[in-house]
Amino acid sequence: MEKNQPFVEIRHARKCYGDLEVLKDISLTVDRGEIVAIIGPSGSGKSTLLRAINDLDPLTSGEVWLEGTLVNQVLPHHRYEKHINQVRQDIGMVFQHFNLFPHLTVRGNITLAPRMLKGLSSEEADQLAVDQLERVGLLDRIDFYPSRLSGGQKQRVAIARALAMKPKVMLFDEATSALDPELVEEVNLVMKRLAEEHMTMIIVTHEMAFAASVCDRVIFMDHGVAIESGPPDRIFQNPTEERTRAFLSRHLRNS
Numbered sequence: 610m611e612k613n614q615p616f617v618e619i620r621h622a623r624k625c626y627g628d629l630e631v632l633k634d635i636s637l638t639v640d641r642g643e644i645v646a647i648i649g650p651s652g653s654g655k656s657t658l659l660r661a662i663n664d665l666d667p668l669t670s671g672e673v674w675l676e677g678t679l680v681n682q683v684l685p686h687h688r689y690e691k692h693i694n695q696v697r698q699d700i701g702m703v704f705q706h707f708n709l710f711p712h713l714t715v716r717g718n719i720t721l722a723p724r725m726l727k728g729l730s731s732e733e734a735d736q737l738a739v740d741q742l743e744r745v746g747l748l749d750r751i752d753f754y755p756s757r758l759s760g761g762q763k764q765r766v767a768i769a770r771a772l773a774m775k776p777k778v779m780l781f782d783e784a785t786s787a788l789d790p791e792l793v794e795e796v797n798l799v800m801k802r803l804a805e806e807h808m809t810m811i812i813v814t815h816e817m818a819f820a821a822s823v824c825d826r827v828i829f830m831d832h833g834v835a836i837e838s839g840p841p842d843r844i845f846q847n848p849t850e851e852r853t854r855a856f857l858s859r860h861l862r863n864s
Contacts, residue, residue, distance in 0.1 A: 614677055616641040616809060617662065617778060622671035624657055624833075631657050632668070633833040639778075642807040646820035646841075649830035650856060655813045656782050658830070662811065663700040663780070664693055675699060676777060698726060701771030701779040705787050707763040709755040709770075715742070716751045719770045727774070734773075741769035745799050761792030768799055778809040786815060797823075817860060821845050829853045 615638035624632035631654045639645050647655045660666035662673055664681045673680040680696050682689065709718050719741060720734035729737065742748040745765040755763055764784055771779060781800065785793040797819055803810060804823050814820055820827050820841060827844040829836045829852075837850045848854050 615639065615674070616643075616676060617811070618672075618674040619658070619662070620672040620674070622658065622661060622673070623669045624654070624661065624666070625669045631833050632661070632671075635671075635833075635835050637828065637835060637838070639809065639811060641809055643826065644804050644808075644810045644824045645812065646824040646827045647811065647813045647830060648815070648817070648820060648827060648856075649836075653830040654833040655830050659702075659780050659782050659811060659813050662778075663697050663702060665702075694726065698774050699777040701774060701776035703764070703767050703771055703779070703781045703784045705783045707755070707760075707767045707787075709763055709766060711755050714752050714754055715747070715758075715766050718755070718766060719773050722770070723773055737773050738769070741772050742766075744772065744802070745769045746795075759792060760788045761795045764788065764792075764796045765799055768796075778811065779803065781810065781812040781814070783813055783815065815860075817845065817857070829856065831856065 617639040619635060619637050622632050622635040623630065635658060647658065649655055657666055661668050662680065664673070668681060675696065678696065682692055684692060713721065716735065716738050719738040720731070723729040723734045723737055724731065738751065739748060742751055745768055747762060747765050747769065750758060750762060758766065785796050788796065800810070800812070801823055812824065824841055826838060827841050828838045829844065829848070829850070831852050836852050837844065837848065844853065845857065848857060
C-alpha cells in the first residue's frame, strides 16, 4: 500500500434499484485501525453502503478500494469469483441475524471457512476456533449447536467466525438490533475489546451511546447521502447540519 493511501476508500458510490437511488455519490475513507460508526434513519442507505464494501450489494457506479486493491473489479465471471473470494477473506462481516449454520456446532461454524478457503488442517482450524472463542468468552460452548445458544451468544459466535479468517477490517451491520436489551451489552463488550486491539471497524448502528464511547468518527447518512462526518463529541453535541440535529433530537427523545 502506498504511503498515505487510505486503508478503505469509497469513491463516488451510487446504487440504484430501478428508478430508486439509494446511494448518491458517496465518497469516504477509513484509516487503518480507525473505528467508524454510520448512523441515520431506516432506509438511509447505511446497510447498502456497508454491503458494497465487500461487493455483496454491488454498486451501480463508483469504486471500493481496500489497501490499494479495487474490490469491485469488472472481470469475466470466473476471474471475478476468484478475485472476490480472495478479497472477502480480508473483510469480516457480522450481520443482524447471525447467519450461523444450524446443522453445525459452534466449532463447525468457525472452522468451516478456514478449512475450505485457507486450506487449514482440522487441527489448525480447531486451534483457531479455540483461540477465537476464548476471545469472545464462549469456549465452553464450542460443541453446542446454535439452537442451544442465546441471541447474544449466537452473535458472539458470528464475530468469532469472522475473526477466524484474520480479516483486515470488520463490518458490523446492526449487530445488536435483533437482540433483547439485556444481551446487547455482551456483544458490545466484544466489539469494545476489538476496538482496544485497534481492529479497523465500520459499524452501522442505532446505538448512539456505543458510537459515542467507542468510535473515532461518526458518519450521519440520510436519503442516500453522507450528510456529515466528524468526531463523536462534535456530531452528538454540536452537529452542523439541520438534518443531523433533527435525527438526533428524535432518536434521543425516543430512547
